[in-house]
Amino acid sequence: MNKTQSIALSTAIVAGLTLASTSSIAASKKVTMEKCYGVAAAGQNDCAAGPGTSCAGTSKTDDQKNAWLYIPEGTCEKLTGGSLEAM
Incomplete structure (x- = not known):
């Protein structure tokens, strides 16, 4: 994996984790x-x-x-x- 692919993968992981945490926060507010x-x-x-x-x-x-x-x-x-x- 080259540097560009590694950065893209890291960015995708961070974006996914951000979306997951935002969704769980919204779901917890009843x-x-x-x-x-x-x-x-x-x-x-x-x-x-x-x-x-x-x-x-x-x-x-x-x-x-x-x-x-x-x-x-x-x-x-x-x-x-x-x-x-x-x-």
Whole structure:
């Protein structure tokens, strides 16, 4: 193996190790989800949206106040119309 091949191999190994460690760090950070009411598009809610609905995809209108989506914790109340409780 010549010097150029050796450098290329070393670079590939370092890049692979960097990607592997980055992936394991990202995987170890668990994202906590919360129910956010009033932000789902019609038919796009995650589950039961009050009377007349049964589960996912059954909300009747956009931003239905009793329909929710699971979103990352801490983002719901930043969304226009978002609430942690059904209205």
